[in-house]
Amino acid sequence: MTEITRQDCELMDREDPLASFRNEFELADGLVYLDGNSLGAMPKAAAERASEVVHQEWGKDLIESWNKAGWFQMPEVLGDKIAQLIGAEPGEVVVTDSTGINLYKVLYAALSLNRSRDVIVMEGSNFPTDNYVVQGLVEQMGDQYQLKFVEEDEIFDALSDEVAVLCLTQVHYKSGRVLDMQAITAAAQAQSIVVIWDLCHSAGAFEVDLNGCNADLAIGCTYKYLNGGPGSPAFIFLAQRHHGKALQPLTGWWGHAAPFAFERDYRPAEGILQMRSGTQPILSLAVAEVGLDMFLRADMRQIREKSQRLTSLFIQLVEGRCGEDGFELVSPRDAEARGSQVSFDHENGYAIVQALIAAGVVGDFRAPSNMRFGFTPLYIRYVDVWDAVDRLHEIMRSGLWQEQRFHQRGAVT
Amino acid sequence: MTEITRQDCELMDREDPLASFRNEFELADGLVYLDGNSLGAMPKAAAERASEVVHQEWGKDLIESWNKAGWFQMPEVLGDKIAQLIGAEPGEVVVTDSTGINLYKVLYAALSLNRSRDVIVMEGSNFPTDNYVVQGLVEQMGDQYQLKFVEEDEIFDALSDEVAVLCLTQVHYKSGRVLDMQAITAAAQAQSIVVIWDLCHSAGAFEVDLNGCNADLAIGCTYKYLNGGPGSPAFIFLAQRHHGKALQPLTGWWGHAAPFAFERDYRPAEGILQMRSGTQPILSLAVAEVGLDMFLRADMRQIREKSQRLTSLFIQLVEGRCGEDGFELVSPRDAEARGSQVSFDHENGYAIVQALIAAGVVGDFRAPSNMRFGFTPLYIRYVDVWDAVDRLHEIMRSGLWQEQRFHQRGAVT
Numbered sequence: 001m002t003e004i005t006r007q008d009c010e011l012m013d014r015e016d017p018l019a020s021f022r023n024e025f026e027l028a029d030g031l032v033y034l035d036g037n038s039l040g041a042m043p044k045a046a047a048e049r050a051s052e053v054v055h056q057e058w059g060k061d062l063i064e065s066w067n068k069a070g071w072f073q074m075p076e077v078l079g080d081k082i083a084q085l086i087g088a089e090p091g092e093v094v095v096t097d098s099t100g101i102n103l104y105k106v107l108y109a110a111l112s113l114n115r116s117r118d119v120i121v122m123e124g125s126n127f128p129t130d131n132y133v134v135q136g137l138v139e140q141m142g143d144q145y146q147l148k149f150v151e152e153d154e155i156f157d158a159l160s161d162e163v164a165v166l167c168l169t170q171v172h173y174k175s176g177r178v179l180d181m182q183a184i185t186a187a188a189q190a191q192s193i194v195v196i197w198d199l200c201h202s203a204g205a206f207e208v209d210l211n212g213c214n215a216d217l218a219i220g221c222t223y224k225y226l227n228g229g230p231g232s233p234a235f236i237f238l239a240q241r242h243h244g245k246a247l248q249p250l251t252g253w254w255g256h257a258a259p260f261a262f263e264r265d266y267r268p269a270e271g272i273l274q275m276r277s278g279t280q281p282i283l284s285l286a287v288a289e290v291g292l293d294m295f296l297r298a299d300m301r302q303i304r305e306k307s308q309r310l311t312s313l314f315i316q317l318v319e320g321r322c323g324e325d326g327f328e329l330v331s332p333r334d335a336e337a338r339g340s341q342v343s344f345d346h347e348n349g350y351a352i353v354q355a356l357i358a359a360g361v362v363g364d365f366r367a368p369s370n371m372r373f374g375f376t377p378l379y380i381r382y383v384d385v386w387d388a389v390d391r392l393h394e395i396m397r398s399g400l401w402q403e404q405r406f407h408q409r410g411a412v413t
Numbered sequence: 414m415t416e417i418t419r420q421d422c423e424l425m426d427r428e429d430p431l432a433s434f435r436n437e438f439e440l441a442d443g444l445v446y447l448d449g450n451s452l453g454a455m456p457k458a459a460a461e462r463a464s465e466v467v468h469q470e471w472g473k474d475l476i477e478s479w480n481k482a483g484w485f486q487m488p489e490v491l492g493d494k495i496a497q498l499i500g501a502e503p504g505e506v507v508v509t510d511s512t513g514i515n516l517y518k519v520l521y522a523a524l525s526l527n528r529s530r531d532v533i534v535m536e537g538s539n540f541p542t543d544n545y546v547v548q549g550l551v552e553q554m555g556d557q558y559q560l561k562f563v564e565e566d567e568i569f570d571a572l573s574d575e576v577a578v579l580c581l582t583q584v585h586y587k588s589g590r591v592l593d594m595q596a597i598t599a600a601a602q603a604q605s606i607v608v609i610w611d612l613c614h615s616a617g618a619f620e621v622d623l624n625g626c627n628a629d630l631a632i633g634c635t636y637k638y639l640n641g642g643p644g645s646p647a648f649i650f651l652a653q654r655h656h657g658k659a660l661q662p663l664t665g666w667w668g669h670a671a672p673f674a675f676e677r678d679y680r681p682a683e684g685i686l687q688m689r690s691g692t693q694p695i696l697s698l699a700v701a702e703v704g705l706d707m708f709l710r711a712d713m714r715q716i717r718e719k720s721q722r723l724t725s726l727f728i729q730l731v732e733g734r735c736g737e738d739g740f741e742l743v744s745p746r747d748a749e750a751r752g753s754q755v756s757f758d759h760e761n762g763y764a765i766v767q768a769l770i771a772a773g774v775v776g777d778f779r780a781p782s783n784m785r786f787g788f789t790p791l792y793i794r795y796v797d798v799w800d801a802v803d804r805l806h807e808i809m810r811s812g813l814w815q816e817q818r819f820h821q822r823g824a825v826t
Contacts, residue, residue, distance in 0.1 A: 026468075026472040026473070028473055033475060035475065035476045038476050039471075039475055039476045041472075041475065042467065042471045042472040042475075046467060046471075047464070047467045047468055047472065050463050050464070050467045050696065051460070051463070051464065053643075054455065054459060054460045054463045054642075054700075055439075055460055057643075058452075058455045058459075058642055058643055059439040059454075059455040059460065060439070060441055062446060062448065062452055062454065062455075062775065063448045063451050063452045063775060063777065064770075064775075065643070071643065071644075097510070097511070097514065098510070098665070098690065098691030098692050098693070099691055099692065100663070100665035100666070100690050100691030100692075101510065101514060101663060101665075101690060101691055104663055108553065124677055125677070127675075128666060128669075128675050128676060128677060129665045129666035129669075129691060131677055131678065131679070132664045132665055132666065132668075132669060132678075132679040133663070133664060133665055135664060135678065135679045136662045136663060136664030136679065137662065139662065140521065140662035141554075149677070221692070223692070229467075229471055229695070229696055230466075230470075230471055230478070230484065230694075230695035230696065231484075231692045231693045231694045231695040231696075231698070232694060232696075233694060234691075249549045249550065249552065249553035250513070250514060250517055250546070250549060251545045251546060251548060251549030252511070252513035252514075252542045252545055252546055253513070253541060253542035253545065255545075256541075256542075256545060260780070261780060262540075262541050262779060262780055263541060264537055264538070264541060264544055264562070265544065265545075265548065266544070266545040266548045266549065277511065277513050277514060278511030278512055278513030278514055278542060278647075279511050279512065279513075279634070279636070279644045280511070280644045281643075281644045281645060281646060281694035281696075281697030281698075282642070282643035282644040282697070283463065283642055283643065283644075283645075283694075283696050283697045283700060284694030284695070284696045284697045285644070285694075287467075287696060357477075362475065362476060362477075364476065366675060367673070367674060367675055
């Protein structure tokens, strides 16, 4: 294989049909930001939108903005935009609350569709907060339900007529491995199991086809690949065929059939709207729309193609230029089986990630040894991949990572 | 009684020790904003803070801001600031999620402190979303619990040894009537009942003394009198003596004992921190701190004194100048028993409120006939009260409210 040069990468950038999107993001000169799978970069228009919400909608129009600025409709309006990215129809998605709160809602809703069964199956190595949410509900319900952890190669074997709900994250947060949504959903549904998909590392990273897979319920966040801003509200998908049947228990005014009638008793709103609970953080919600609007102008197939080329290039360069440095690829080598991230294991992973950050290459670290790099096709260039590996190479060659300062752990990595 | 003039009100404003706070808010010229009990006005510094979060913390520092900008600590830091306004100690309050989600958490936590009992008592005419939250949990738990609605004059009689939890809103959303937190808490606790106080219309409106009343649990919002911004996250108070005993079921990474250890299984964080669930909307959360900081510079006794004078003046002027127009006072005439709002019933209340809004006096309407006016002492002047009633008088005198346009109902009032 011919050695790849920075010039080759520049050429790829010149031919990149998505290249112009990078200018729409705020990114410091020299920064190689490979952590968009944790917190997406800021669309410049997000700052304008935040200013508009604060100065005009809150500052000037005040309470009137619930109508005039469409605050009240935002959960549905943003939901319909996300629907276009994940293979859902209008009226099947709503943006509200956090991913964890939403998982709680859809888990209860899913269990209510399958009342004669009591087992919930999850992947034990999944992002832990999903486990915690399910464990919270199981304990609350007085051991009515039983949570069974399996790993990837045990999923199909775990599908039995005792299982009520299968709850999986499509892209593994550490390895970036993509599960086969179509095959797993079909196999589960053949056993009358209701399936929940967590799309936190899928939405905006590649095309998701929920309805094409006959999905039941899904959740996901908006602050990773969708660039919605720190902690921006999350989304819920509920397939049309379950509307009115799968209800969630966090019942508040915004999920009521007549939210302004001030009725004493709860009556669920129709369709997806029942998945709402209380008042939403309008500023964070409004700003999240900016990232979504950008995606509606982008071609998701081009995004996926570039994502695969970026991640493959990164693997090729790390293995080519740092091949003797002890990095072990954790992500699938097959680009089709990989999300938009690449992870390497390294026994000194923490210190190396810290040294990279000091050198302007931001990735992240997940204990005990996982170095994680996210590649967001809308703003990552091929030269960024080259520069990242070039700096990694230099850090390993010079032994810079061994400096004491890179071994001191902070609260958040 | 001598007739009050606008000049009298101007004099009161000149002598008002809180007068300078008004300049710190964004308020349009000529606007009389009497809806701060629904959405507080914007502190000018909130716009600066929003810009800082967006441009610097998200835009430039990105993921690093979890440490550098203190995002991770914000729920506790803001909680400790609210604690100072409601008679709580540091470490007893956390800011997170919505009021409704928080009520769900504290209700479950309260029930877990009183496992041998099964009755929950609430005020039926309370703000409905509180009822909906409790009804959702009751239904979810398979009728393990029984919800009993009473009205104000039945509260004491309803306290029996079957009651597990008494859940009350201190200030009634329609009438502004203040319940006696001290007496009710004591009477309930004498029967070993755990008490939840909803402080949505209390926090920032007057001094609340939770620990002085030996309160168990409380919740409240930050976007009304605390001026946190539309839908800004809510708060939870859990008395120190219940820490580690009263746990909540919406378990996520942010309430875990070791949130960055990525452990498979949930372990609750200590103290108030277990009341956290998932990732919070950082932009809305950060901006909410600005309103809190303003309160820490204000004297809450002066706030209460001015609030009582403003609301008494409003009642006096409405009854004096519009005495023949059919307004019936709903709020307590005794200022001590009244929050920072005044409500009048009027059979044409909807149209009159709309006509007032068109005339630059913003109050709100609650079905079927309740006209609600909130008085926020940090930015409402005595002349504002005079001008509001002057415009109301003119609307009634001229019959302006009878115009068709004021009778068409929008989605949100």
